[in-house]
Amino acid sequence: MAFTYTITAGDWGHIAPQLTLLGVALLVMVIDTMLPARLRGGLVIIALLGVLSAAASALLVAQLGGAPSAFFGMITSDGLAIFSMLVILGATALALLIAPGYIERQGIHQQGEYYALVLLAATGMLLMSTASNLMMIFLGLELLSLPLYVLCAFVPGQQIAQESGMKYFLLSSFASGFLLYGMALVYGATGATGLTQIHAFVASHMPLDSSLAPLLLVGVVLIVVGLAFKVSAIPFHAWTPDVYQGAPTPVTALMSVGTKTAALVALARILVVALGPITSQWQPLLIALAILTMLGGNLLAATQTNVKRMLAYSSIAHAGYLLIGIAVGTNLGLAAMIFYLAAYGIMNIGAFGVVQVIERSVGFGTELDRFRGLGARQPWLAGAMTVFLLALAGIPGTVGFVAKYAVFSAAVLASHPELTIVGVIASMISFYYYLRIIWAMYFELNPEGDPATQGARAALGAQGTPPLMVESSGQSAVIAAKSVSMRQPIALGAMLSLGLAVLATIILGILPGPLFELARQAVGLP
């Protein structure tokens, strides 16, 4: 058959954000080799400029309008794509800002590779959230996963980070296998890989006959299983706590938001957009996933003593709330979901940003003990953490409350009140562990003694016993000796990132209207 498709300039315009990020990633790698070691910290500025120009080009694509799809229907730049691209780029920018201080403290020397890999992962996330063909979804997923495998294991010689990278790699490629098999079966049933073609085929073959139904439905289940791994929905969540704990914290922050956004948007496109005609067939599966994930994530989080690990379980719980948006199968659900993604991105990266200031070495030193008395030692840091935790819990006045309200009301309007009831119960469980940290920060004494007296003793220097910190985990004596003061220095970038996140959490919590209106327009609601 003849293949007469010419690629036009407009096609390239549609993937301008992805191309920008890709170009800047390569640029960062090249410049890295030419800079002397002491100037390499400046690479983060190039990376940030790249992210900003990608966001600008995404807005430009939205402004120009035109045909919503490019490259023979492989890529779409509809409202959903633009909105999720901006969420991903915002998350990448915040995660880049908190990276430099962390990289310096952990003694990571390959800064160029680090920033280049972060940008490549973000490219994959953008590609996945704009894909409108099963092939592009798979390609985007792999393009975001491969750099993340490396980033998880990025700290050399650090066992816990390598373990994290290895686990992520093995389980994620295992899940990709399921996803691919599902795609193959859907392709076999419908004869198409484009989502619009799949939609047209399914719509014209309703009700499904017995020769078609098994192939298509098994395929859909396998696709849901594969993507549920990526959004870490229970029962496919087992990798999440270990990988999130072991990975460098700025990477965890990016992974928890970016991967979820890309995978959820792809899942929404496949289920709600392409397979909308058979909503009643996949809906029970999604409802079960959402309920299990909300309850399980929150219950497991409540048992954690390590804050980073607890935030990992909390991100599982939030995946449950997000899945409601897809499970209800309406456009309003999708609008609520992408609004929730934006809110979740801000507050979750903020929380991980505070954790990375506290964290002493990759995977260690984020025990709850470290947060005791933080309110007295570093009131600003503790205040920021309080805002993020209250937002994650969903206290009114923060963006977290508005997001939860949007998702739950979408469930009620789609006459699925059971999702709302379980969601509210799950949120009440979550209050326990979020407030537990706030309690520790303000109302519990620092086990290592009053910092003021410590400082005085160190200044006198006559005691002969430096205030060494004792910690249960091994390998900490050296690190403890290094950190002279209990006050953790906050790098400029982290300060900026945390400040922006706090402002956004509060402002969007009080005035959510414009952003929610954007989210509604993005999915085509009037």
Add this chain to the structure above:
Amino acid sequence: MPVPANALLFVSAMLFTIGVVGVLVRRNPLVIFMSIELMLNAVNLSFMTFANALHSVDGWIFVFLVLSVAAAEVVVGLAIIVSVFRTRQEIDVDDFNTMKG
């Protein structure tokens, strides 16, 4: 005489199942990784079968993508496995239990 599509799909499903069982029961990351590759290739066989049966090129193109992605995955995966081996001198996944809870 061409092989019937159903037989090919059956073989593909069997290969995929063997791969899944391999991932679940084997303890060496290299063997687990080989089992994952088996799963991917089983999927490729399915894609080829469907593409032939449906007279559509999409399946073939998908196979090319899967092959190249699998090659990229080998590079990254083996690098991670080697770096783990250098630090720990053993790579049994049952010993990857530094983190718990």
